[in-house]
Amino acid sequence: MISYIELKIFDLLGREVVTLVNETKSPGTHTAKWDGINASGQRTASGIYFYRMQTPYESSVKKLVLTK
Numbered sequence: 001m002i003s004y005i006e007l008k009i010f011d012l013l014g015r016e017v018v019t020l021v022n023e024t025k026s027p028g029t030h031t032a033k034w035d036g037i038n039a040s041g042q043r044t045a046s047g048i049y050f051y052r053m054q055t056p057y058e059s060s061v062k063k064l065v066l067t068k
Helices: none
Strands: 003-010 016-025 047-054 059-066
Touching: none
Parallel strands: none
Antiparallel strands: 003 016, 003 047, 047 059
16 A cells, blocks of 8 residues: 655754655665755755654654764
8 A cells, every 4th residue: 555655854953954855655675865955955954853754654753863
C-alpha cells in the first residue's frame, strides 16, 4: 500500500528549516539525506535540530545533531 510521507527538519525554536520528503512512497526501507542546507539554499549552523516524520498512520519527532 502506497502512503504519503512527510519528513521535515526544525530548529530548536520549532521553526521549519527544510522539507526533505513530501510525497507518496511504497512500503519498504527508504533513506533521506540532509546536507545542512535550509529551504532558502543557505548553510545552517552546527547544532541540535529535530526531524518530524509523518504518515497518515503515525507521527514521530526525534533529535539530530548537525556537525560540520
